[in-house]
Structures are given as structure tokens and as C-alpha cells.
């Protein structure tokens with residue numbers, strides 16, 4: 001029997017690259033601050049390109065500044081197998097979120113090179129642009145553009161806190177690239193696999209080094225504007241008031257009650273702006289956000305209806321307007337991809353379990369254009385988006401081995 005590709009995965013090299021990439025945007029507390037499309041991300045990108053070129057991978061990019069490192073297959077006309085994640089971070093990011101997926105994919109490409117046997121399909125390592133959405137909101141810019149979920153016109157005008165637009169930042173990154181050709185969006189793909197730290201603690205609690213991700217929880221986001229009338233807190237009688245904050249509080253209380261069933265419904269009001277926000281003035285206007293999540297789309301639909309009804313019913317003497325700004329349904333990854341990952345783990349005797357992703361990933365966008373799967377590895381205490389984020393080298397290696405054998409199976413199958 002031919003040796004497995006995973007035998008050629010070098011966990012030490014993977015770890016060394018993770019630590020090397022963490023130097024770009026390193027924080028004094030051990031974390032990473034590497035905003036999307038920033039100068040520090042450009043440096044990390046140049047390092048990735050250099051590592052790729054050193055083993056014979058050819059870099060490509062596109063108008064979203066997504067980075068692809070391609071290892072050619074025997075038949076260039078066959079759609080490639082893609083694996084990776086992102087290298088941007090939250091301002092209080094860690095060393096592993098996103099980067100692990102990209103470097104695990106690079107390690108797999110290097111293992112294929114070492115093996116010396118060319119698979120039928122090309123294998124590409126990908127780093128998607130602006131997954132995090134902290135410098136430019138919302139995130140998933142690169143995968144949204146690649147899959148056609150959004151267009152360049154939608155996103156190029158979005159600005160960061162300093163007034164720099166996505167378009168300007170992309171142009172700067174592309175100008176700094178050293179001889180990296182541009183490709184159009186939407187290249188046909190055979191499959192996409194994204195390894196990532198779990199960002200929750202189910203794997204750690206179960207003692208499983210690898211999770212096969214069954215799906216991604218959906219999210220709906222809303223903004224509610226309640227309009228009342230400003231008045232003197234000492235002289236305006238209660239019966240004459242149109243208090244926007246009191247109406248908003250009624251709505252939020254009723255939404256919280258409605259979200260009690262089922263108990264794993266997550267409803268968050270994380271932002272509120274009160275105008276004029278003065279202690280002695282009856283609030284004239286309130287803007288608040290709603291973030292709604294549940295794995296079951298039916299539950300989300302019912303809560304959606306409840307939210308709309310509550311906003312209409314509780315506005316009282318004020319007027320309220322609800323605007324939905326995001327609708328990402330919960331999704332289940334195809335069984336064939338989950339089975340391929342599970343079989344790879346089983347063949348390697350690496351304990352694995354099915355886990356559900358409560359957080360969004362670029363794999364969500366890819367799911368709609370090609371067979372997609374995800375591998376999770378544990379992170380200590382489930383801590384992420386935090387300098388304390390930590391993953392054990394042996395878990396990272398285990399996830400990369402599962403990725404290697406899965407990618408090999410996908411790339412040799414035509």
C-alpha cells in the first residue's frame with residue numbers, strides 16, 4: 001500500500017510557520033493585530049507567497065486581493081481542490097484564528113510536493129480577504145466577491161474608521177504584490193475544505209483532537225429605529241410623552257421573552273443609540289440592533305415573525321421601523337464531504353466527533369458553489385478573538401493530517 005500523504009505532514013514546520021506569521025502584527029501581550037488589507041497583512045501575504053514559491057506553488061490573486069497558491073495537477077482543465085481560510089485578525093486576535101487553515105493547507109501542498117506524485121487536479125491554498133470584518137464591516141469580503149454573493153460595487157466604497165475605502169486598500173495590496181497575476185472571480189472548484197480552530201470548547205471537553213463540522217449556524221441581523229418626541233423631563237406629563245426609549249425597552253423585553261423557547265435561541269441586543277442621550281430629556285429617538293441565531297431555520301423563521309410583530313405591537317405612541325440587514329440561513333455541509341473527512345480521521349486512528357459551528361466562516365459562502373467541508377481543532381477554553389487564544393501543536397498536526405488525506409482523495413478523484 002502506498003504511504004499516506006499525511007505521513008509527510010511535518011507538524012514542526014507547521015508550528016514554526018504559525019509562529020513566524022504571528023510576528024506580523026504581533027501585540028506585546030502575545031496576541032496578533034493584523035487588520036484586513038493593512039501593511040502588516042501585506043507583509044504576512046508576502047511571506048506566504050515566498051513560502052509558496054519556494055516549493056513551486058504559483059501565486060494568483062483577484063480584484064478582492066484573495067491570495068491563491070496553486071500546485072498544478074496533471075490536467076489543468078480540471079477544477080482544483082481548494083483549502084485554506086484567512087490571515088486577517090481582530091484587533092485583539094490570536095495566533096491561530098484563520099491562519100491555521102491557510103498554513104495547514106500550505107503544509108498539505110508541501111507534503112504533495114515531497115511525495116513527488118502529481119495528482120490529477122491542482123491543489124490550491126487560499127487566504128480570503130477580510131473574513132473578520134473588524135476594519136471593514138461586514139466581513140467575508142473575499143469569499144462574498146469570489147462566489148458572487150456581492151459585487152465589487154457593493155464593497156469597494158465601504159470605509160474604515162480613518163476614511164480609507166476597501167477599494168483603495170485592495171488597490172494598495174495588489175500594487176505591492178510582486179508579479180502575482182490576477183484571475184477572474186468564480187473559478188470552478190472541485191471542493192473546498194477549511195480547517196479552523198473551534199472557538200468553542202466542545203472538542204476540548206470531549207477530548208477529541210479533531211471535529212468534523214456538520215454545518216454552520218445561521219444569523220439574522222436587524223436595526224430598529226424608534227421615533228418619539230423630545231420633551232422636558234420635569235414638565236412633560238406622562239400621558240403627553242412619546243418616549244422612544246420606553247417603547248424600545250418594551251420591545252426588547254418582549255423579544256427576550258419570545259426567545260426563551262427553545263432555550264438555545266440566541267437573541268442579542270448589543271448596540272443602542274439614544275438621542276439626544278441627555279439625562280433630563282425624554283428620548284426622541286432610539287436605534288438598537290438585534291442579532292438572532294439558531295441552528296434550525298424553522299426556529300429562526302418563527303422568531304423573525306415574532307420580532308416583526310413585537311416591533312409593530314409595542315411602538316405605542318411612537319413609530320418604529322425594523323430593517324433586516326443580514327440573512328444567512330443555517331446550513332448543513334454535504335454528507336459526502338463530511339464522510340470523506342471522517343474516513344480520513346478514522347483511517348489515521350485520530351479520534352473525531354461531529355461538531356456544529358456557531359460562528360460564521362468563509363466556508364459558508366463556498367458551500368453554495370462547490371462541495372464544502374470544515375475541520376475543527378480544539379482551542380484552549382474555547383477562547384478566541386483574544387491574545388490568549390491557544391491551540392496544542394499535536395491537535396493542529398492531527399487536523400492537518402486529516403486535511404492532507406482528504407485533499408489527496410479529492411485531488412486524485414476525477
Ligand SMILES: [Zn+2]
Pocket residue numbers: 086097098131196
Ligand atoms: Zn476565523
